[in-house]
Amino acid sequence: MGVFGGGVTVNWTFVGASTIAGQYLASAIRATGNCEVRWIVSGSADRAASFAKTHGITKSGGDLSAALADPAVSAVYISSTNEKHHAQALAAFAAGKHVLCEKPLATNIADAQDMVAAAERAGVVFATNHHLRSAGSLRAIRQLIADGKVGKVLSLRIFHAVELPVHLRGWRLDNPAAGGGVIADLTVHNADTARFLLDEDPVSVVAHMDATGLGQGVEDSAMSVWAMPSGAMVFSHESFTHPYASSGIEVHGTKGSILARGVLSQEPAGEIELITAQGTTRVDYDHSALYENVVRNFCAAVAGLALPTAAGRDGVKSLQIAFAVRDAARSGRRQTVNYGESL
Ligand code: NDP
Numbered sequence: 001m002g003v004f005g006g007g008v009t010v011n012w013t014f015v016g017a018s019t020i021a022g023q024y025l026a027s028a029i030r031a032t033g034n035c036e037v038r039w040i041v042s043g044s045a046d047r048a049a050s051f052a053k054t055h056g057i058t059k060s061g062g063d064l065s066a067a068l069a070d071p072a073v074s075a076v077y078i079s080s081t082n083e084k085h086h087a088q089a090l091a092a093f094a095a096g097k098h099v100l101c102e103k104p105l106a107t108n109i110a111d112a113q114d115m116v117a118a119a120e121r122a123g124v125v126f127a128t129n130h131h132l133r134s135a136g137s138l139r140a141i142r143q144l145i146a147d148g149k150v151g152k153v154l155s156l157r158i159f160h161a162v163e164l165p166v167h168l169r170g171w172r173l174d175n176p177a178a179g180g181g182v183i184a185d186l187t188v189h190n191a192d193t194a195r196f197l198l199d200e201d202p203v204s205v206v207a208h209m210d211a212t213g214l215g216q217g218v219e220d221s222a223m224s225v226w227a228m229p230s231g232a233m234v235f236s237h238e239s240f241t242h243p244y245a246s247s248g249i250e251v252h253g254t255k256g257s258i259l260a261r262g263v264l265s266q267e268p269a270g271e272i273e274l275i276t277a278q279g280t281t282r283v284d285y286d287h288s289a290l291y292e293n294v295v296r297n298f299c300a301a302v303a304g305l306a307l308p309t310a311a312g313r314d315g316v317k318s319l320q321i322a323f324a325v326r327d328a329a330r331s332g333r334r335q336t337v338n339y340g341e342s343l
Helices: 019-031 045-055 064-068 082-094 109-122 136-146 182-198 290-302 312-331
Strands: 011-015 036-041 059-061 075-078 098-101 126-128 153-161 204-210 221-227 233-239 248-253 256-261 271-276 279-282
Touching: 011 019, 011 064, 011 082, 019 036, 019 045, 019 075, 019 290, 036 045, 036 064, 045 059, 059 064, 064 082, 075 082, 082 098, 082 109, 098 290, 109 126, 109 312, 126 290, 126 312, 136 182, 136 248, 136 256, 136 271, 153 182, 182 221, 182 233, 182 248, 182 312, 204 312, 221 312
Parallel strands: 011 036, 011 075, 036 059, 075 098, 098 126, 153 233
Antiparallel strands: 153 248, 204 221, 221 233, 248 256, 256 271, 271 279
16 A cells, blocks of 8 residues: 555455446546556456456456455455345455445345444445445535525435436346345435435335336335434435436425436536525536545545545445335335444
8 A cells, every 4th residue: 555646545456347347436446546456356257357458457357365365455346246245345354455335235234234343343444335425516415504505404305216227237127136126226325315415314214116117026116205303304216217307306495495406426417506585596516526536535544534435334324224115115104214223
């Protein structure tokens, strides 16, 4: 580990030759300066070799333990399918590596909590890739709320109904064991977004879910309403089947409203308006790249200079909320969100 800019260089092993790793994380790590992806590990050595060639990674293979034995690697980025995250993270922690893990952290809450406990025992950084916290747009909305621009928050509406791109129409749509379904995929993001914006955790939820065209054995759409401790209501909508809905966030308070469109994105995109008695104002925000921000923060956390963008505990909480939504939809009854005693 050496120094980059005002921060730290971290050499990485990638676990999972995934779309997200290839589209965003490889370049995000390269963009931070001195950071290097040294290894790509996949369930298929051929897929790893092909990924390595495409992204200029020197070492590849199917054996995670070989990559974890490399002393030059201090961090592991896990972006395999969800049912593999737990075992791969535990192996990384046992090798003393810091871990940035994709959401959802696991396919059940006990595994996710186990990951947090193992990271604490190992004394390493454990972060969840809830990248939306690093979006300038969401940070601007959070600041407006914190500055009292909308007064007391009465309601938050989060629209995350999109069309799942054709190239991603695999395990998300037909494999519950791999963590398929829109609730594990997108409700966790909405849960983290609500927690980030409002600084509080839902107490209970009511919900409905269905397969509306793409899901086979898993839900592809969900709507839920969450009760917050402050009395605010949160409405959360996720779908894989909405080609023209666009994403959005609305915050409504006693003194104003914030309307944001197109902000739940992997890109620094979208528009924000603040509406008060004084009129409507367009809100400017920082357009830096989301995943680069996540990586820079993670490296600073490894150096003890900052907290990760979202911690492992945040990934546990987003999963607890998402699974409460799923349980409420299954039972047709209000579901209390059970955060357990350990967090
Ligand atoms: P992909 O479907 O692209 O990849 C998941 C796994 O599928 C890979 O790790 C790979 O396994 C396997 N795989 C990839 N290509 C092939 C192929 N051609 N044939 C057979 N198997 C293949 O997943 P995503 O990139 O969409 O998602 C990966 C993780 O990242 C998930 O946990 C997801 O929830 C998360 N994610 C997070 C986002 C965020 O913004 N935070 C955005 C998108 C995804 P192997 O590891 O064995 O090579």
